[in-house]
Amino acid sequence: GQSLEQPSEVTAVEGAIVQINCTYQTSGFYGLSWYQQHDGGAPTFLSYNALDGLEETGRFSSFLSRSDSYGYLLLQELQMKDSASYFCAAAPYYNQGGKLIFGQGTELSVKP
Amino acid sequence: ETGVTQTPRHLVMGMTNKKSLKCEQHLGHNAMYWYKQSAKKPLELMFVYNFKEQTENNSVPSRFSPECPNSSHLFLHLHTLQPEDSALYLCASSLPGKGGDSGNTIYFGEGSWLTVV
Numbered sequence: 420g421q422s423l424e425q426p427s428e429v430t431a432v433e434g435a436i437v438q439i440n441c442t443y444q445t446s447g448f449y450g451l452s453w454y455q456q457h458d459g460g461a462p463t464f465l466s467y468n469a470l471d472g473l474e475e476t477g478r479f480s481s482f483l484s485r486s487d488s489y490g491y492l493l494l495q496e497l498q499m500k501d502s503a504s505y506f507c508a509a510a511p512y513y514n515q516g517g518k519l520i521f522g523q524g525t526e527l528s529v530k531p
Numbered sequence: 532e533t534g535v536t537q538t539p540r541h542l543v544m545g546m547t548n549k550k551s552l553k554c555e556q557h558l559g560h561n562a563m564y565w566y567k568q569s570a571k572k573p574l575e576l577m578f579v580y581n582f583k584e585q586t587e588n589n590s591v592p593s594r595f596s597p598e599c600p601n602s603s604h605l606f607l608h609l610h611t612l613q614p615e616d617s618a619l620y621l622c623a624s625s626l627p628g629k630g631g632d633s634g635n636t637i638y639f640g641e642g643s644w645l646t647v648v
Contacts, residue, residue, distance in 0.1 A: 423573070452636070461533050461639040462574070462621070506574065517564055517625035517637035518587065521574040 421445045423507050423522035430528045431497055439492045439525045441507035449510045451483050451490045452519065457503045465492070465505075494527075502529045534558040537622050537640035544612065545648055552607040552643045554622030562626065563605040564637065565597060568619040580605065612647045619644050 423443045431437040441451065450469040454462040468474055468483035468490060480493040494501055504526050508519040535556045544550050556563065565577040579587035580599040594616075596608040605622055625637040 427571075454639075459641070461535070461641045463533065463639070464636050467636060508574075517562060517623060518576060518579055519574075519637065520576075523571065523573045 421509075421511060421520050423509055423520060425505075425507055425522040425525045427523065428526040428528070430530065432530050433497055433499060435497050436493065436495050437497060437527065439494075439505050439507075439527070441490045441492075441522055443488050443490070443507070443509045443520075443522075445509050445511040445520055447511045448485065448488075449512070451481070452508045452510070453479075453481055453492045454506045454508060454521075455503050456506065456524070462506060497529050499529050499531070502527060533638050533640065535622055535624055535638050535640035537620075537643050539643060540641065541644045541646075543646045543648060544609065546612060546614070548612075549608070549610045551609065552620055552622075552645075554605040554607075554640055556603055556605075556622075556624040556638070556640075558624055558638060560624035560626055560638070561602045562624060563599060563602070564623040564625075565595075565605070565607055566621040566623060566639075568621055568642065574621065578607075609645070612645075614647050617646045 425441045452467045453465040455465050456462040466481040468481050473482045478495045483490040504524040506524045507522045538553045561582050563580045567575045576589050577591045578597045583599050594611050598606040619642040621642045622640045623637045
């Protein structure tokens, strides 16, 4: 089957750095996305990696290694507002837009 | 505000009721999706529409019936649901897939919380 594995929860303190890992097993693969979802809110797009390496967007960075079927989301200078669930999602089909396979989500708790 | 609006935000229905969820997107996208989100489980893709045509039905029971009258609107008609269907139903939209970044960024609505009693 197709699946993405990520830790169910992570706890960190304000100002720290946290890394959320994601390993995937899909029949095809064209990229890895990350989404953030606050309680009661819509999942919102954070980043996308189609190629190996690091993509940086402000305090958030995302990394992909296609040979290892692995990626991670790195959050720096953590703030209380970063407390949310984070989902990795794989695009297993070419030219299939938003047909994504999601991980079960990692709940990040940021403590003072 | 994500540009994708879902109504109602909360719905409680009996197993014999018929109700509908509505989704509207103001982003000029031509692909729309229904996802189901249950507690502690990955988001599950239910249906995909591209240019109003259904291109994916991910083995969804027939008690869920989607409708896409135009590229901006998507409905999910619900009939004789089961308690295990209680979940958050998320609508999303995107540009049609062309490979690369634009096709893989999807914009979600805030969802409709459904409780079946």
